[in-house]
Every structure is written in C-alpha cells, then in structure tokens.
Amino acid sequence: MAKIKFEDALKGLEDVVDRLEKGDLPLDETLSEYENGIKLYKQCIALLENAEKKIQILVKDENGGFRARDFDIGPAQNDNSK
DSSP states (O other): OOOOOHHHHHHHHHHHHHHHHHOOSOHHHHHHHHHHHHHHHHHHHHHHHHHHHHOEEEEEOTTSOEEEEEOOOOTTTTOOOO
C-alpha cells in the first residue's frame, strides 16, 4: 500500500463517489472507479486503525500519580450495529 495521508484518501474516495453518483460513465469506467473506491476505502480503514493503535490515555495509579497506557476500545464502545 502506497503511503497516502488519510485526508487525501478520503478526498479521493469522495471524488469517486461523486463520479459514480452522476451515473454517466460507461460500464468499464464505472467498474474501474468502483475498484479504485474500494482500494481508497481500505486505505482509510487501515489508516484509522493504525491511528487508533497509537492513542494512549493517562490513568491515575493507586499512589495518585499518572501513567500512560494504551487506549482500549471495549466491545460496547466499538459496536456500530446501533
């Protein structure tokens, strides 16, 4: 996967959606745009997952001091089925 910034991948995906929504592309170009959109979508997801892994939070320990620990999204917070 080529190095791409999230904002660039998202903008590219938005452009693909705009072109597909117009509905005036020939079938072969539509399929090509769709495939490109899927690649950009996967890049966006990968970049977001990578960023999520880097997030840390500060927690207070039993002595009143603070320490950093990895942020863990529990199943309830990551449930997108609602």
